[in-house]
Amino acid sequence: MNLKKLTLYSACLLGVCVASPALADEFVCTPVAISMYNQGSPGRIHVECSTSVAIGTNNIRFFAVPTIASADQNYASRVLSTYTTALISSRKLTISYTASDTSGASWGCGATDCRSAWAVSIR
Secondary structure (H helix, E strand, C coil), X not given: CEEEEEECCCCCXXXXXXXXXXXXXEEEECEEEEEEECCCCCCEEEEEEEXXXXXXXXXXXXXXXXXXXXXXXXXXXXXXXHHHHHHHCCCXXXXXXXXXXXXXXXXXXXXXXXXXXXXXXXX
């Protein structure tokens, strides 16, 4: 289910959250694979979901983070831990992203099938 809402993340018990108010797009993801790539600068970590969300003519099934985040060098590590925990425990993820943001293409998150995850939590 894709929901839009005004969200303010201040803390999460399980997962990674960003303290930032934004008009959020959210997607509930059943993870089927996690990949790490070190090609380019920076590389990326992404989760592949069992279903996709339609954005225009694109079907987004990957949600990624760069391996180097300017504000927080440990962010990618925390996201990887959250993705992995959900996958091995057969739990779902709620992923917040911005549907119109295709800037991740500069670090390997394809504009037609991937979006940058700015908040992730385990359901």
